[in-house]
Amino acid sequence: MKVVILGGGFAGIHLAKALVKQDNVEVHLVDKNNYNFFPPLLYQVSTAFIESYNISYPFRRMFQNKKNFIFHMGTVLNINTQEHYIVTTHERIDYDKVVLAMGCDTNYFGNxxxxxxxxxxxxxxxxxxxxxxxxxxxxxxxxxxxxxxxxxxxxxxxxxxxxxxxxxxxxxxxxxxxxxxxxxxxxxxxxxxxxxxxxxxxxxxxxxxxxxxxxxxxxxxxxxxxxxxxxxxxxxxxxxxxxxxxxxxxxxxxxxGVRAIDVPGIPASSIAKNGRIYVNEYNNVLGLEDVYCLGDQCLMQGDPDYEKGHPQLAQVAIQQGNLLAQNLRHLSKNQPLEPFRYVNKGSMAIIAxxxxxxxxxxxxxxxxxxxxxxxxxxxxxxxxxxxxxxxxxxxxxxxxxxxxxxxxxxxxxxxxxxxxxxxxx
Incomplete structure (x- = not known):
């Protein structure tokens, strides 16, 4: 099974780390940067408190010696959900399953x-x-x-x-x-x-x-x-x-404010007003087969405790990435899937x-x-x-x-x- 993950943030990385442990899965990660970074500490880089290399790490180094992992550096231009391929700034990549984990961008509210x-x-x-x-x-x-x-x-x-x-x-x-x-x-x-x-x-x-x-x-x-x-x-x-x-x-x-990153090729019927993509309780994009979405980019309304969708937090993305890896393994074995239920571990902020x-x-x-x-x-x-x-x-x-x-x-x-x-x- 060839799984293409678009985005190497919290959700994408945790999904990739879990999938590379499965022998029957070929993992392809696409990101415009060649590194993963830790967004909660960006403000400390911006105020000259820590250096950027303290919170970033190259994808290729992270997955060194993983023979079933391939990294593609590029920006996603389009996804063809009918013929199962994506197009980036550099190449076309076919997929069996594609996972959108591209997160959000700054929202200027049209100004x-x-x-x-x-x-x-x-x-x-x-x-x-x-x-x-x-x-x-x-x-x-x-x-x-x-x-x-x-x-x-x-x-x-x-x-x-x-x-x-x-x-x-x-x-x-x-x-x-x-x-x-x-x-x-x-x-x-x-x-x-x-x-x-x-x-x-x-x-x-x-x-x-x-x-x-x-x-x-x-x-x-x-x-x-x-x-x-x-x-x-x-x-x-x-x-x-x-x-x-x-x-x-x-x-x-x-x-x-933030707005989910747009993905050309996803039908308008699957996208909410704030740009987030509707998914079911298994993170499968509504109305599309073999297309999944995780983290800040998705809007799940199937969790009883979060009927209006989950907060756009790192823990949500991490938990969804880990569960999807498990469910894809179950899917390949025709086993029942487990619906996502967010476990709230709390939130924190440093003030000074x-x-x-x-x-x-x-x-x-x-x-x-x-x-x-x-x-x-x-x-x-x-x-x-x-x-x-x-x-x-x-x-x-x-x-x-x-x-x-x-x-x-x-x-x-x-x-x-x-x-x-x-x-x-």
Whole structure:
């Protein structure tokens, strides 16, 4: 049986790891990158706290010596569900079973200006670009008279979910502990960080206690929190809010919503309004044979405890990937399939140094112990033993010294070079 997996995120990787153990399965993995990475820690790459190699690992290295595994680097252009093949930017690949596990992309809600100018946080590339941008803005501010620097030192974060909260907390730590070591008081006193969300609470997907704790901790760190407010537009380095306030800023970080990645060839009848693909309780795409969908990209309404679909969390993707591997094995042996039932193991978010919140099915806790739990839990899924060790020592050094050495502008976009297009023009 030839199984083609589109996407090497949480769902795709766990499915592939389980399938390569089966002798009768030929596993093909397609991804636009040649590496797997750990999205929950992208914000730490973007704030120069850890390096990108700490949270990424090459697919070919991961499946080294697995003779029934083949990796294809490329972007999916089309899937022909009738003739059982997919087309990528480089080749055509036939399949017996195809699994969509491509995840989500940033949702700008149809605003082309935001899509063009705001800075997303969905990939390693995004994180490195944001790191370069933040450092370049500080460098630009250091060259300007004090009266002109505020647009370079004001940062707006759109989205009060885990990503927005974690970026805000890390930037606040940088403002307090790191930036004063490198830059003058002229710059430090003008830094302002805004966290904006159209909802009435932070961390809406978590408990009310988690949201309140995030609000209190970030407020004490000096974050300007604007709730019940949306970003309407971003033009000429000005952020326009729904409450009519306008803030001059060269940095708008967009962490406000996602949309499932489109797959040309999937019929419209199988796709929900938010782009997610309808599947049954076995993750089989509704209306299609031999086509499956996992994780953030799918919308399953067959789980009694989650009638409106599962939350777009890593644990859902992991559990679905593992179960589908088991069900494909059962299918090949004409054995009964097991329906997916999500086991909620809880959720967590780090707010700042030594501050985190953890929601469990039967309780909630916060503070230093929650922070330690967060560190431990996030070390476990990192691919590669060396990566875990490197990340542990990177964290240890950074937390102890409050002075990580990763403030390197190593891949700036050309438009940021002052001699070509100064940011203030």
């Amino acid at each position: 082309e200006t935001l899509a063009r100018e705001a800075m997303p946080m969905k990939s390693i590339h995004d994180a490195i670009n944001l790191r370069n941008h933040l450092l370049l803005m500080l460098e630009e501010a250091s060259r300007l008279p004090e009266a002109d620097i505020q647009p370079y030192t004001q940062i707006v974060i759109a989205g009060g979910g885990p990503t927005g909260v974690e970026i805000a907390g890390m930037l606040a730590e940088m403002q307090r502990e790191i930036i004063p070591k490198d830059y003058s008081e002229k710059i430090c006193k003008h830094i302002k960080i805004y966290l904006v969300d159209m909802d009435s609470v932070l961390l809406r997907a978590m408990s009310e206690k988690a949201g309140k704790e995030a609000f209190e901790v970030l407020s004490k760190l000096g974050i300007q929190i604007k709730l019940n407010v949306a970003v309407k537009n971003y033009e000429n380095n000005k952020v326009y809010f729904s409450d009519n306030e306008v803030i001059e800023s060269h940095t708008l970080i967009w962490a406000s 140094k030594y501050k985190a919140v953890v929601d469990l099915p039967k309780g909630f806790f916060k503070g230093f112990f929650a922070w330690l739990v967060w560190l431990f839990i996030h070390l476990i899924p990192i691919a590669g033993f060396r990566n875990k060790v490197k990340l542990f020592f990177s964290w240890s050094w950074s937390f102890l010294t409050n002075d990580p050495t990763l403030r390197l502008i190593i891949r700036p976009r050309k438009k940021y070079f002052p001699e070509e297009q100064p940011p203030h023009q």
